[in-house]
Amino acid sequence: SPEALALVARAADGSVRDGLxxxxxxxxxxxxxxxxxxVRDMLGLADRSRVLELFEKTMRGDAPAVVALLGEMHDAGxxxxxxxxxxxELAHWVTRLKVTPEASAAAADSERxxxxxxxxxxxxAALTRAWALLMKGLEETLRAPSPARAAEMALIRLxxxxxxxxxxxxLKALQNGxxxxxxxxxxxxxxxxxxGGGAAVARAPQPIAADAATxxxxxxxxxVVALFESKREARLVNFLMHHVHEVRCxxxxxxxxxxxxxxxxxxxxxxxxxxxxxxxxxIASVSSAEGKPTLSQQKATNADSLRAAAEADPLVQAILKxxxxxxxxxxxRKGEQASLLAGLHGTTEEEPPAGEEYxxxxxxxxxxx
Numbered sequence: 001s002p003e004a005l006a007l008v009a010r011a012a013d014g015s016v017r018d019g020l021x022x023x024x025x026x027x028x029x030x031x032x033x034x035x036x037x038x039v040r041d042m043l044g045l046a047d048r049s050r051v052l053e054l055f056e057k058t059m060r061g062d063a064p065a066v067v068a069l070l071g072e073m074h075d076a077g078x079x080x081x082x083x084x085x086x087x088x089e090l091a092h093w094v095t096r097l098k099v100t101p102e103a104s105a106a107a108a109d110s111e112r113x114x115x116x117x118x119x120x121x122x123x124x125a126a127l128t129r130a131w132a133l134l135m136k137g138l139e140e141t142l143r144a145p146s147p148a149r150a151a152e153m154a155l156i157r158l159x160x161x162x163x164x165x166x167x168x169x170x171l172k173a174l175q176n177g178x179x180x181x182x183x184x185x186x187x188x189x190x191x192x193x194x195x196g197g198g199a200a201v202a203r204a205p206q207p208i209a210a211d212a213a214t215x216x217x218x219x220x221x222x223x224v225v226a227l228f229e230s231k232r233e234a235r236l237v238n239f240l241m242h243h244v245h246e247v248r249c250x251x252x253x254x255x256x257x258x259x260x261x262x263x264x265x266x267x268x269x270x271x272x273x274x275x276x277x278x279x280x281x282x283i284a285s286v287s288s289a290e291g292k293p294t295l296s297q298q299k300a301t302n303a304d305s306l307r308a309a310a311e312a313d314p315l316v317q318a319i320l321k322x323x324x325x326x327x328x329x330x331x332x333r334k335g336e337q338a339s340l341l342a343g344l345h346g347t348t349e350e351e352p353p354a355g356e357e358y359x360x361x362x363x364x365x366x367x368x369x
Contacts, residue, residue, distance in 0.1 A: 051090060052111065052114055053069065054070065054083070058158050058159055059118070059122055059126065061160065066155050066159055067152060074148050079147075080150070080152075081141055081151070083151060084134060087134055088138065094118050094119050094127060095119075101116060133154070133157060133158045137154025137157070137158070141154060215279045216278055217251060218274075218278070220249055220250075221246040221256075222295065224249065225241065228240065231273070231277065236269065236273075239266060240295065241294065243258060244256045244257070244258050244262060244294060245292055245294055247289045247291040248287075252280060254270060254284045255287045255289075256287060257287050257288065257290065267284040267286055271284045303331070306331045310328060310331045311328060
């Protein structure tokens with residue numbers, strides 16, 4: 001049916017190969033007949049009308065109804081991640097309708113009527129806030145051990161933020177001591193503080209900014225990789241160690257030349273994670289310059305130099321002569337902890353940042369092994 005084909009096209013997200021693959025699966029499952037219900041069941045999609053209903057209830061702040069409806073959709077086979085993606089698409093569509101109502105022409109009559117009604121009723125501030133909270137909720141759901149619970153928490157959070165006043169209205173409420181026009185006359189019991197919307201805004205605690213001194217501040221490429229290792233990003237650490245050539249690195253900036261085996265989105269992932277962990281903006285860019293050897297190559301070179309120095313040590317030579325057949329298996333600096341970066345820290349001229357978990361090799365005398 002046309003509705004089934006539309007569902008397949010939307011799920012393929014522009015990929016002809018994926019679209020044909022999903023269509024082949026649908027034909028095989030339906031014994032040659034492809035209808036919308038079958039495609040939704042196969043792809044874990046939710047009924048479009050139910051997604052519209054879920055969005056409307058969420059923006060109305062009806063948390064109990066939202067939790068119940070989300071549970072029904074999940075029990076019917078809808079994927080929580082797909083539900084949030086559909087809600088994001090819907091939030092974007094309603095926002096477009098608010099800006100350009102003629103964008104509704106391609107939608108079905110029932111969807112168009114419902115979408116235009118929501119666009120007229122919802123403020124631009126509420127729609128953009130819904131987009132931001134849904135994006136955050138989708139990221140959390142993708143990482144969560146229980147996607148259904150994460151999606152439920154994301155929608156509950158949106159329910160309780162949907163009817164918050166805009167910053168301008170909140171400021172007026174603080175100045176005038178009255179409830180802003182956009183705030184509900186009686187907020188939901190779970191959020192009620194015993195007073196009107198204006199009083200609730202006045203008592204709301206301000207977010208506490210993280211102390212910059214407590215945040216990591218990597219100052220060179222080795223420290224950047226050490227930070228990723230401490231955050232247990234093993235896959236990214238592997239790429240940074242073996243498949244990336246540093247061109248330039250300083251606080252807030254990384255330039256590197258990736259090998260062909262590195263993922264194409266490595267720069268954006270580095271920027272996002274470093275910004276999240278350090279509390280400052282990081283720019284990661286790909287360069288065509290040759291750059292330095294990879295950290296694994298530097299580590300091997302340092303290990304060879306360290307081994308040669310150890311073998312030349314008179315005490316080591318005496319031990320090897322005393323015990324025929326003995327050989328030097330490995331060399332490690334005194335106090336050096338087990339790490340993929342072991343053997344690299346001592347090669348940097350800068351001291352690692354205070355408070356970091358990785359070893360501070362600059363404190364170790366060069367003569368100790």
